[in-house]
Amino acid sequence: MDSSNSKGITAPAAQRNPGDESEPGAPQTAEDICPECQGSGRQGQSACVNCGGSGRIVKIIGDA
Secondary structure, eight states: OOEEOTTOOEEOOOOOOTTOSSOTTOTTEEEEEOTTTTTSSEETTEEOTTTTTSSEEEEEOSOO
16 A cells, blocks of 8 residues: 655555565564665665665564
């Protein structure tokens, strides 16, 4: 689902990246720093493929 900000610009819905253990916003999950890029969102001159360039991944916490 897309959402619009106050300026009417449509932002893409949260998407799952290869490094995510679960869907963003799922119960018993939390954001963590990407272990591949150490949170920078970059690998060399390109966006990190593990986190999609965000520098963060979704980790399962607890017994989800």
